[in-house]
Amino acid sequence: MKMIKAIVRPNKVDDVKDALAKNGISGMTVTEVRGHGRQRGHSAVYLGSEYEVSLLPKMEIEVVVPNDLVDDAIEAIMQAARTGEIGDGRVFVIPVEQGRIIRTGEKNVV
C-alpha cells in the first residue's frame, strides 16, 4: 500500500476526486492547507500598497491505494490538477506499513 499525498489548487479538488473515482478510488481525506513551492508566493497591490502573499491557499488530498493502482492514481491526479501554470502543485508517494478499519478491525484494506 502507498499513501499518495497531492497538493493541488483549491478549485481542482472536485476534478481530482472525479478522476480518482473513475479509477475505482473513492476514499480520501481533504485538508485546507497553505504553503508555497518554488515560486514562493508573489506580491499583490491593494490601494497602492504592495504586500507579499507568501503562503498560498491549496488543498491537500490524501489517498491510500494498493501498489498496483499507484501509477494510475498519480496519473489521474496529475491530469485532473494540471493547468500548465506555475502553482499547479505536487504529488508525493509514501509507503504505508499497515492499515486497519476501526469499526471492523479488518486489516490492510484500503
Added chain:
Amino acid sequence: MPTEPPAAAPVSTPTLKDALRQARDELIQSTKLARGGFAAVATYSERLDDLIRGIYATARTHTDTPHAIAAVGGYGRKHMCLHSDVDLLIVFDGSIGAPEERLLKSILHPLWDLRLDIGHHVRELAEVQTVETDNPEFLIAIRDARFIDGDAAVFDQFSDHCLRPGSPWEAPTLTALRDLVTQRHTQFSHTLYHLEPDIKDAPGALRDVSARHIIDGIAKPGRPAEFRAGRLAEAEDFMLRIRSVLHLERRRNLNVLSHELQESVAGIFGSPGDPPKRQVESLMSAYFHHARIIARSLAVSVKSLTSTSQTDPTPISDDLLRLGDEISFTDGTRASLRPRTWLGAFEAALDQNSAVSDQALTCIERHGERYPPEQFFPSSIERDQLLRVLHPRTGLYARLSEMHACGLLGRMFPEFQKVYCLVIRDFYHKYTVDEHTLRTISNVESLCTPKTRSRKRFSGLLDEVDRPELLVLALLFHDVGKWTNKNHSEEGVRMALGALRRIKLPETDIVTIEFLIRHHLQMSVTAFRRDTDDPTVVHRFAQVVGTEARLKLLCLLTLADVEAVGPDVMTPWKEELLWRLYVDTYNHLTLGYGDEVIDPNAASLVALLEERPDDIERPALERFLDGLPQRYLRSIDPARVFEHARLARNLGSTDVRCSLEQTGEVWELAVMSVDQPKLYSEICGVLSFYGMDILRGQAMSNAHGVAVDVFQFTDQDGFFRLNASGPDDFRYRLQDVVAGREDIDRTLRPKEQGLPRRRSNGVKLVVHVDNQYSDRFTILEIVTQDAWGLLYRISRVISRHDCDIDLVLVSTEGSRAIDVFHLTKAGAKLTDSDADALRATLETALEGPS
C-alpha cells in the same frame, strides 16, 4: 399535603416482573404512536409507584422507626421514560441502624433484580436541619420530591424543613441551579442549535424546563401561570415524546437525537407519504421551535432572579421608559394599540445598550397578530427608524433575536416568518434558516470590533460602505427563498421586493439589495471553487459586480453568510481566498476598467438603445457612448445616461454644459465638454472654490473627444443652501474657467495660502504608479487624508507634468481619499522616468503644507 396511599399487598418477584413488563408495554405502545409524552410517562411513573409500594409492603416490617419513601428528580416529576433512573429518597425520623439497613435492602434489592437503574438518597430528619450546600444535585433533586409510601407525617416534616417557602434551603438551591445550568450550557457552547441535540441536557431541552419550574417554584410561590405557560407545557410534552422514542430505540438511557435516530423519530412523528428527508426536516423544525420556547422561558426566569425592580424608572419618551438595564413601555395598554411605536423600544435599547424588557416583549407577542404588516410602517418615519435599527452596531443581533422571539420581525415581514425554524437537512448547516440569518447579521456586528488582524481588513470595508444598513436588510432576506424548492436566490429576490416596496424603500436602495440577494452565492462559489489565478475568472466576476461599492457589500455579505453556516466553516484559509478575490476584483474595477470600452453589441447597450426617449436619436446615443468605458453603463443609471447624451448634443469646442441635481445631502454634478488639457483640474478648482467636499467622482471621454465628468459632493459651507442663485453662479464660473476667461489658479491662490498646515490624522500617504496593469494607460493611485482642494492640487500637478488625465475614479471614505487616475503623455503610457518624476512631485506636494 401527601395523602396516605392505600396499603399495598406484598408481591413476589415474578409478579413484580409482570407488573413492570405490563407498565413498560403500555408506555411502548404509546411511544410507537408518538404519544409518549406527559400522560404516558406519568402513567408509567405511577405504575412504578405501585410497584414500589408492593415491595415496600413486605419491607416495612423491618423497622419501627417512622420513615417515608419519596420519588425525587425526574421520577418525582413523573417524567419516567423507559430507561430513566428511578431516584428515591428514604427519610427516617430517627437514627439509622441495622433494622433500617434491612428495610433499605428489602426495597432496593428487588428493584435491582428488576434491572431498574436506582438512585437513592437516605437521610435522617435530624440531618436535614443543615443545608447540604456541598451537594448541588441533591438540592435540586428534592425540589421535585413526591411522597410514595410510609409515614406521611415524616415526609411533611422533611418538606417543612427543605421545601417550604422561605426555607434556608432555597437560596443555596437557586445558586446551585444557576451554576449547574451554566456548566451544562457551557458543555453545549451556550447554543441550542446542534445537528444532533441532546434531548435531556442541551440548552432548550428537558433539564431547562425543570430548572425553570424550580426557579419559579421558589421565586414566585403560588403565582398564577403566565402567558407562555401553555406553550412551555407543549414544548415539554414534545421533548418527552421524543425522549420516549430514543429510549425505545436505543434500549438505554441515551438521549442524543442523532442523525440516524432523527429518521426513526420522524418516521413515528411524521406525516405518512412525506419523503424521509422532509419528515426529518419537519421534526427538527418542531424541535427547534420548542427548544426556543424553553430556552427563552428559562432565560426570563433566570433574569427575574436578578431583576432590579428597586430602580426608579427613567422616562425616555411618551411611550418608553428605562427600568434598570431594560426598556419598557410606559403604558402597556396604550402600546398594544400603537404598533408603529414598537420598533422604538428596540431602537432605544440599541441606543442605550440595554435589552427590551419582558413586559414589552410580552405585550408585542400578545397583540402582534392583530396587525397587518402595513400598520408597522404607516409612513417614512417608521421606515427610516427601521433603517436606523438595522445599522450595524453592538447589540444588533441580540435585539433582532428579541424582535424575532416576540414575533415582531415576522409580523413586520411575513416573508421572513416563512423560514421560522426552517431546517435544511445536511451535515454542515448547524442552524435553522432564521437563526442562520440572524447570525449573519451578528457576524457583521462583530466586524465593528474586529478581534484579529485578518478581520480588520473586512472591518475596514464595513467602514467604507455608505449604507451598511442595506447590507443588513439584504442579509435579512437573503435566504427567505429557502421555504420552497425553487432557486432560493431568485425566490428570495421576489419575496424581498414585495417587502421592500411595502415599506417604500427608495428604488435605488431596492436595486442594491436585489443585486445582493440574487448574487449572494456568487462570490463564495468564485473564491472557493474557481481558479482565481485565471484573469478571465476575475474579469467575469468583476462584470457581475460592476462597481467597488457593490463589491464591498457582496464581500461582507459572503463573509457573514459563510461564517454563519457553522462555527468552523469560515476558516482562515477561506478568509484568505475571499480576500484575494476581493483585492483582484477591486483592482480590476479600479485599475483595469480603462481597457474595457462599451461593446456595441452588448446586451445592456442594445436594451438601453431600445428604451431611449423619443427626443434622443439612436445614432446620437450610439455616438455619445462610443469609446466610453463599460464602467460608465454599470455605474450610471439609464435616465442619467440619457440626460448626459442630451447635454453632449452638438457640443461646440468652447461649450461647457452641466447638470446639477440634489438628492438628500448629496449633489451630483455632470459636466459635458470637449476634452482639453487641464479640464479636470479646472472643474475640481471651481468645486474647491465653493467649498464643496467631493465624495465620489469619475471622469472619462468618448471616442469623439467628449469629456464626461461626474462628481458627487456635499455643500460643506452651505453655499447653495444659503444662496438661491448659487447653482447658477457655479455654472457661470465653471464656463468662464473652462473657456479661459478666468484663471482658477489665481482665484484660489489666496485661499490656499491662508490654510493651516494639514495634519495626517493617521492616514499614510501612498502614491503608487503602475505601468503594467493596463495596456493603454499608466495608472496613478493615491491614498491620502482628505483635505480641501485635494483633487484640484493633484490634478494641477498632473497637468504641470504635461500628462493627460484620461480616466479618473475618486472616492472619499471617512477621512481617507482614494483617487485613481489613468494617465497618458503625448498619447502613450508614461516612461519610467516620467512616472518617477510625477510620483516625486506628488509626494512632495501632498506631504507638504496645503
